[in-house]
Amino acid sequence: MANYILKPFISEPKLTVACPPYWHCNKTVTTIMRDFLLALIPAAVMASAQFGFAAARVMALAGAIAVLTEALCLKIMARDVSVDDYSALLTGLLFAFLLSPSAPWWLVTVGSSLSVLLGRVFFGGLGGSPLCAPLVAWAVCKISWPRAMDVDLSMLDSELVYPLGQLKYLGPEVVSHVNHINLLLGKQLGGLGSAQIIGIVLGGLYLILRKHIRPHIPLAFLAGMYITAWIHFLIDPTQYAGPIFHLLAGSAVYGAFFLATDYASSPVGHIPMILFGLIAGVLVIIIRAYSVHPDGVPFAILLANLLTPLLDRIRPKPFGGQKIDLLHP
Amino acid sequence: MRVSGAILVNFRRYPNFRLGAETDGLIRDIPVPDELHLPLDGHVPVVARGQKVNAGAEIAEHPALQEGTLHAPSAGKVLQVTDTHISLKTDGETGQTPTIDRPDIAQDEDPLQVLRKLGITIGGLNGSEFLILNGLNPEPGISVCDQLLRDHLDTVERGFLLLQKFVSPSETILAVSQDNKVGLTGARTKHLNPFYPGSLAPVLVKNILGRENLQNVTVVGVLQLYAIGRVMETRQPLTETIMTIGRGNYRVKIGTPVRSILHHVEQSVNTGDRVILGGPFQGRAVYSLDQGVDKNTYGIFVVPQGSYPPVRDTNCLNCGECVLHCPARILPNMIGRCVEFNLFEKTPRYGISACFECGLCGYYCPVRRPLLQYIRLAKKELAVRNKQLTPQLDMT
Numbered sequence: 001m002a003n004y005i006l007k008p009f010i011s012e013p014k015l016t017v018a019c020p021p022y023w024h025c026n027k028t029v030t031t032i033m034r035d036f037l038l039a040l041i042p043a044a045v046m047a048s049a050q051f052g053f054a055a056a057r058v059m060a061l062a063g064a065i066a067v068l069t070e071a072l073c074l075k076i077m078a079r080d081v082s083v084d085d086y087s088a089l090l091t092g093l094l095f096a097f098l099l100s101p102s103a104p105w106w107l108v109t110v111g112s113s114l115s116v117l118l119g120r121v122f123f124g125g126l127g128g129s130p131l132c133a134p135l136v137a138w139a140v141c142k143i144s145w146p147r148a149m150d151v152d153l154s155m156l157d158s159e160l161v162y163p164l165g166q167l168k169y170l171g172p173e174v175v176s177h178v179n180h181i182n183l184l185l186g187k188q189l190g191g192l193g194s195a196q197i198i199g200i201v202l203g204g205l206y207l208i209l210r211k212h213i214r215p216h217i218p219l220a221f222l223a224g225m226y227i228t229a230w231i232h233f234l235i236d237p238t239q240y241a242g243p244i245f246h247l248l249a250g251s252a253v254y255g256a257f258f259l260a261t262d263y264a265s266s267p268v269g270h271i272p273m274i275l276f277g278l279i280a281g282v283l284v285i286i287i288r289a290y291s292v293h294p295d296g297v298p299f300a301i302l303l304a305n306l307l308t309p310l311l312d313r314i315r316p317k318p319f320g321g322q323k324i325d326l327l328h329p
Numbered sequence: 330m331r332v333s334g335a336i337l338v339n340f341r342r343y344p345n346f347r348l349g350a351e352t353d354g355l356i357r358d359i360p361v362p363d364e365l366h367l368p369l370d371g372h373v374p375v376v377a378r379g380q381k382v383n384a385g386a387e388i389a390e391h392p393a394l395q396e397g398t399l400h401a402p403s404a405g406k407v408l409q410v411t412d413t414h415i416s417l418k419t420d421g422e423t424g425q426t427p428t429i430d431r432p433d434i435a436q437d438e439d440p441l442q443v444l445r446k447l448g449i450t451i452g453g454l455n456g457s458e459f460l461i462l463n464g465l466n467p468e469p470g471i472s473v474c475d476q477l478l479r480d481h482l483d484t485v486e487r488g489f490l491l492l493q494k495f496v497s498p499s500e501t502i503l504a505v506s507q508d509n510k511v512g513l514t515g516a517r518t519k520h521l522n523p524f525y526p527g528s529l530a531p532v533l534v535k536n537i538l539g540r541e542n543l544q545n546v547t548v549v550g551v552l553q554l555y556a557i558g559r560v561m562e563t564r565q566p567l568t569e570t571i572m573t574i575g576r577g578n579y580r581v582k583i584g585t586p587v588r589s590i591l592h593h594v595e596q597s598v599n600t601g602d603r604v605i606l607g608g609p610f611q612g613r614a615v616y617s618l619d620q621g622v623d624k625n626t627y628g629i630f631v632v633p634q635g636s637y638p639p640v641r642d643t644n645c646l647n648c649g650e651c652v653l654h655c656p657a658r659i660l661p662n663m664i665g666r667c668v669e670f671n672l673f674e675k676t677p678r679y680g681i682s683a684c685f686e687c688g689l690c691g692y693y694c695p696v697r698r699p700l701l702q703y704i705r706l707a708k709k710e711l712a713v714r715n716k717q718l719t720p721q722l723d724m725t
Contacts, residue, residue: 013600015617016634019702021610021688022603023469024637027695029646127646127696214653268649268662318680319531319657320541 029126033086035210039203040093040258043196046186051101055192058103059096065112066092073121087126091115094258095134097193098251098298102154107145111137131305132262135298142298151189162189163249164294172241175249183248190295194251204257213261216273221256222247224281232289240289252284255297265305272311280304348465348523349506350472356480356571356578359593361403365417365584366621372399374415380407385566388415395452397445397624402568402582414621417584441495447560448567448624449553457547460498461537462489462516464505464551465528468608471573471628474551478511481558485551486513488558496547502537525610526656526687552627573628581622588618590629601634610688643696651690651700657683661690661700668703673710681707 047055070088074081083089095115099108118140119133120126129136142149152162163183167175182188186196194200207213229243246252251259260266260280267276280300287296372389376382382401389399401417409416441451466474477485493501493515501516506523519537526532530548535541556567569582574594581590587604591597598604598618605612606626622629651661659680667675681704690700 013598013602013618015598015615016601016603017614017616018603018640019614019691019699020605020612021692021701022605022612022614022630022632022637023609023692024697025693025695026637027693028638028697029695032648032695124644127644127648263649264647268647268652270653315660316658318659318683319535319685320543320683 029085032212033090036090039206042202043193043199046196046199047192054101058099058108061108062096062112063089063092065109066116069113069116091133095137098138098191100151100154101192107148111141127264129264132259132265135302138298155189160189167241168294190250194254197253200254217261217277218256220274220277221260221281224278225284228282228285250295251297260301267308267311272314276311346525348528350470352472353576359579359581361582362589366586367415367584368623374410376407397448397450400566400568454495457496458499458545460496460501461548462503467528468610469525473571473573473627476578477555484558485554487561488554529685531685570624570626584621586619586621603632605630638697640697640699646696650693654689654693659683665700665703668707673707676707
């Protein structure tokens with residue numbers, strides 16, 4: 001029947017009607033996520049070279065579990081199964097980068113599925129998470145299974161040391177002789193990918209060049225860390241480590257480029273982004289200096305995430321200078 | 330410069346924001362087709378089906394006092410009168426009958442109304458301190474303005490001289506792109522970086538006068554000046570428009586169906602393509618090749634199917650690209666969300682009234698939310714609500 005009706009018009013092209021603009025920058029979720037995955041490759045390769053099969057195993061398992069969890073959830077919710085946009089894979093890998101290469105399979109599985117479930121699905125999927133998804137899972141695991149998540153404890157057979165653990169338990173005197181080049185090359189314990197500093201920096205610069213992230217948050221984050229650590233160091237060098245050590249040890253650079261810049265959980269304006277980065281960076285050093293946690297990055301970013309809605313209210317006046325009351329929306 | 334940086338890094342298919350296009354340097358005529366479909370935009374037809382009309386005869390009037398009258402571009406017979414258009418069967422005679430016997434419109438008692446009767450839209454042409462002549466091409470890919478300034482400066486100047494009488498500005502500024510060497514006597518030439526959205530009136534005023542306030546400023550485009558000058562020269566009503574199609578500029582009778590134009594320029598269209606009247610950022614997509622062009626159409630674009638990711642009604646990614654690229658510094662992301670839930674009354678809090686609909690939010694949105702459409706819908710809803718609140722006193 002339908003064919004019969006349409007027949008007289010078959011020679012006529014049927015145009016697509018759309019709303020403007022008709023051009024587009026051609027950046028889609030898929031291309032953005034693919035670039036994020038590309039940006040993770042240097043650190044992933046370095047981690048695999050350093051820890052061998054163990055690291056590759058954790059990354060593969062975390063990525064697969066994240067994609068499976070997302071697909072299952074979307075299926076249950078009768079939504080389009082859009083796991084082919086790589087975003088769930090990215091969430092899983094970002095989580096894996098924070099784990100130790102010796103992490104047991106059940107920890108990887110539980111953590112990776114939680115990062116998708118608790119971090120994303122519960123809040124409406126990609127773009128809805130109020131907190132950085134991999135960090136939510138990391139925090140749950142860290143508090144639930146502190147021994148399994150302890151980098152030092154789980155890697156006793158490694159020749160490498162955990163510099164932040166040394167700083168926490170042995171004092172700054174011990175780490176004052178740590179070679180910064182070694183830290184840069186990832187010769188330290190920490191998250192399997194997050195401690196591969198040079199690889200992470202390369203990936204982060206790639207993301208900035210491709211304009212997927214803006215330099216505001218990473219730079220402000222690192223500046224906040226540097227300034228706070230420097231002030232502490234000036235006050236008492238025998239009690240606090242120097243700023244360069246803090247930047248190169250643990251997951252500071254990883255947090256600055258990959259976690260704090262998470263789209264949904266970070267603010268969008270220029271000034272809010274800078275403030276967000278500064279606050280997170282300052283919190284990292286405060287946590288490292290005064291809390292029981294050796295690496296303050298995950299908790300610092302989670303805390304700063306909570307400030308995002310507040311920071312987003314700092315807005316320039318719209319064109320024409322009319323007053324807008326964002327405080328009472 | 331943001332845009333050139335984007336091209337350097339994203340060397341794939343990053344469209345240029347440069348206003349203007351490469352041209353072959355000619356304005357050619359597109360022949361009058363057998364049938365014309367003159368679109369009505371609030372006009373009230375004054376002809377009936379079957380009626381014969383002369384070239385230049387009034388066929389529809391606009392109830393608003395500033396909108397131009399619609400005239401028959403060619404002699405012929407009225408085929409159809411609907412709410413959206415008047416169809417005309419042309420009889421091949423395009424010889425026009427002069428409709429003004431006065432030698433000079435400028436000498437008339439009410440020149441603005443004479444212009445309106447001749448098909449010129451006169452909204453906004455009132456007295457101001459500053460008169461800005463916008464010589465920038467309105468959108469990327471359009472080269473009409475450069476072409477008119479180069480080839481028909483005398484006509485543009487004629488329009489400008491008349492306009493000076495209504496606006497009587499203390500200062501006149503001609504805004505042109507950096508590489509354009511033209512000038513008009515009586516106007517200071519200001520060279521600007523020709524990048525979109527610099528051609529839009531608010532951005533233009535900001536770039537020239539350094540303020541974000543359009544009060545006491547009249548911005549008139551070169552296309553409008555040319556239309557006024559042309560009407561004065563020919564002493565016939567405005568029944569044509571100049572538009573860019575690909576690398577060429579064409580003089581087209583209004584009402585010419587898109588089909589005839591595309592056929593003439595040998596541009597093929599396939600199912601699923603988009604055909605755009607106007608520019609790539611603000612134009613309108615036609616639903617049928619029979620649709621005719623109107624007086625304000627300055628370009629035709631064919632966007633082949635699959636050139637760009639399709640617009641979808643998906644959830645926001647919260648990436649903030651729309652906010653960071655918005656020249657009006659508003660929050661298109663929040664406005665879009667409010668509109669999705671019919672919370673139109675909340676949109677002013679996110680600055681909707683400052684929006685000048687450049688379309689950059691939709692251009693940058695990675696999930697292709699129809700942000701500009703949401704904003705337009707909200708503006709329309711707000712206008713309707715405001716109208717219901719304030720009783721309308723006169724309906725002219």
